[in-house]
Amino acid sequence: MENSIVECRNLTKVFPGCVALSSVNLSIPKGQIVGLLGPNGSGKSTMIKLINGLLTPTSGEVTIKGMKPGVETKKIVSYLPERTYLNDWMSVQNLIDYFGDFYANFRKEKAYDMLQRLHINPNDRLKTMSKGTKEKVQLILVMSREAELYVLDEPIGGVDPAARDYILDTIISNYTENATLLISTHLITDVEKILDGVIFINKGNIVLTSTVDAIREKENKSVDTLFREVFKC
Amino acid sequence: MLGKLLKYEIRATRRIFLPLYGLIVVCALLIRTFTALNLQHANGMASVPFIITMIIYCLLIAATFVMTLIVTIQRFNKNLLGDEGYLSFTLPVKVHSQIDSKMIVSLLWTVVSLIIAVGSVLILASNDVTWEQMSKFWSDLGQFFTEYGGWGTAIFLEAIVAMLVGSLTFIVQIYASVSVGNFSSKHKLLAAFGTFIGFMVVEEIISSLLFTAGQNAQFTQWFGWYWSGLDLTGKFQTVSASLGLSILYEAVFGVAFYFFTNWLLSRKLNLE
Numbered sequence: 001m002e003n004s005i006v007e008c009r010n011l012t013k014v015f016p017g018c019v020a021l022s023s024v025n026l027s028i029p030k031g032q033i034v035g036l037l038g039p040n041g042s043g044k045s046t047m048i049k050l051i052n053g054l055l056t057p058t059s060g061e062v063t064i065k066g067m068k069p070g071v072e073t074k075k076i077v078s079y080l081p082e083r084t085y086l087n088d089w090m091s092v093q094n095l096i097d098y099f100g101d102f103y104a105n106f107r108k109e110k111a112y113d114m115l116q117r118l119h120i121n122p123n124d125r126l127k128t129m130s131k132g133t134k135e136k137v138q139l140i141l142v143m144s145r146e147a148e149l150y151v152l153d154e155p156i157g158g159v160d161p162a163a164r165d166y167i168l169d170t171i172i173s174n175y176t177e178n179a180t181l182l183i184s185t186h187l188i189t190d191v192e193k194i195l196d197g198v199i200f201i202n203k204g205n206i207v208l209t210s211t212v213d214a215i216r217e218k219e220n221k222s223v224d225t226l227f228r229e230v231f232k233c
Numbered sequence: 234m235l236g237k238l239l240k241y242e243i244r245a246t247r248r249i250f251l252p253l254y255g256l257i258v259v260c261a262l263l264i265r266t267f268t269a270l271n272l273q274h275a276n277g278m279a280s281v282p283f284i285i286t287m288i289i290y291c292l293l294i295a296a297t298f299v300m301t302l303i304v305t306i307q308r309f310n311k312n313l314l315g316d317e318g319y320l321s322f323t324l325p326v327k328v329h330s331q332i333d334s335k336m337i338v339s340l341l342w343t344v345v346s347l348i349i350a351v352g353s354v355l356i357l358a359s360n361d362v363t364w365e366q367m368s369k370f371w372s373d374l375g376q377f378f379t380e381y382g383g384w385g386t387a388i389f390l391e392a393i394v395a396m397l398v399g400s401l402t403f404i405v406q407i408y409a410s411v412s413v414g415n416f417s418s419k420h421k422l423l424a425a426f427g428t429f430i431g432f433m434v435v436e437e438i439i440s441s442l443l444f445t446a447g448q449n450a451q452f453t454q455w456f457g458w459y460w461s462g463l464d465l466t467g468k469f470q471t472v473s474a475s476l477g478l479s480i481l482y483e484a485v486f487g488v489a490f491y492f493f494t495n496w497l498l499s500r501k502l503n504l505e
Contacts, residue, residue: 049504052322052323053322053323053502054319054322054323054502054503055504056500056502071325071326071327072325074323074325075325077323079319081319083316084316085316085317085318085319086317086320087312087317089248101237101240102234102324102326103324103325
């Protein structure tokens with residue numbers, strides 16, 4: 001489709017002993033902030049890793065701007081994984097140079113600006129940082145790219161509530177209008193206010209796709225309330 | 234992009250090797266100083282510094298070669314298949330460039346380690362006698378080259394190429410094994426080790442099949458006759474040709490491991 005950036009066609013991923021994604025068909029529209037919401041183990045990270053080419057689909061396919069994951073898609077996708085993927089011996093400054101070397105759309109001045117506002121010293125090594133600070137550094141690196149698609153896997157999970165608002169502001173103010181944001185999280189109340197659309201996923205199946213406005217108008221509920229109803233244990 | 238990958242690969246590994254090299258050179262210089270003071274023949278406590286430095290020196294040399302092996306495995310395993318792989322595999326570079334950069338840098342450290350080891354022995358042991366022997370060796374070698382011309386040089390170069398190709402094949406065999414081991418959900422390194430042994434067995438079987446096929450009485454007889462009929466140049470030519478063949482043979486395995494690894498990492502990648 002013209003207006004979508006990510007397309008999944010019968011996307012299936014099977015791990016030994018479990019079906020992580022079961023024949024998912026999905027298209028994520030351009031220029032929106034979309035929440036990928038689901039309980040733990042629902043297939044959120046699997047889907048995100050497939051988009052980034054870190055997993056190979058068992059069957060079906062996923063395309064970004066019509067292309068299968070590869071060098072060309074990696075140029076335009078900025079990915080924040082749910083884990084620390086930076087080595088511990090580089091300083092933040094080294095990492096900024098690293099990102100600047102490999103990604104043509106990386107803006108160093110943006111990164112330094114955000115570091116300053118979050119009081120992170122560019123000369124510090126990752127080794128000396130707390131888990132939360134590392135996460136902030138990763139988010140800064142990822143958001144300093146002028147990408148067409150940002151894929152953020154649990155971007156605020158390990159960060160204190162006070163920093164969450166700043167980070168969400170950072171996310172919104174740093175993405176350009178034509179870019180698309182896919183955020184996976186289970187901290188729905190925190191992100192609800194920035195979302196345009198939601199995808200509910202459970203046990204490898206898409207349960208619901210909707211705009212946030214439609215949920216509010218039709219169901220007269222917040223996304224958080226609806227989530228609690230759909231995934232009631 | 235390969236240039237950038239190489240730059241960061243060297244940065245990531247030099248912080249391990251450069252200190253080791255530095256310590257080796259310092260130890261070699263110390264040993265040389267102690268020898269100059271004749272401490273190695275001293276009685277009682279006076280010989281202790283010499284003995285300790287000598288032990289440390291030997292351990293450092295051993296550590297350097299063990300480290301080249303460990304770094305070869307760990308850089309591939311950690312930087313591509315561990316958490317760091319989440320970044321390495323989302324860089325806009327071809328998968329083979331990642332393999333190339335790691336392979337080239339591993340080979341580089343193997344060669345430099347060898348040079349440092351030989352160089353440090355020269356530092357600690359060189360004296361008038363050894364220099365004399367060394368210069369005699371080089372002049373002999375020079376004479377050897379002038380006498381047997383092209384073929385002498387060819388064999389010398391082939392020996393170097395054989396070492397390089399052998400090292401590269403060994404490195405990509407490790408990469409292929411670690412990539413296969415990664416498919417195991419538990420005990421990844423154990424599976425990698427098992428795969429490595431498996432590859433060795435397969436290589437051995439193929440080699441022995443080829444070798445036995447050529448090794449019948451008729452061939453041996455023919456070769457003995459052929460060899461004895463050759464003049465010295467002819468013998469050199471034969472040695473050079475068989476060295477060339479064995480390089481080619483080794484390279485076939487290397488290329489197979491390389492493409493196998495590349496295929497696994499680009500078509501079958503599943504990061505945990």
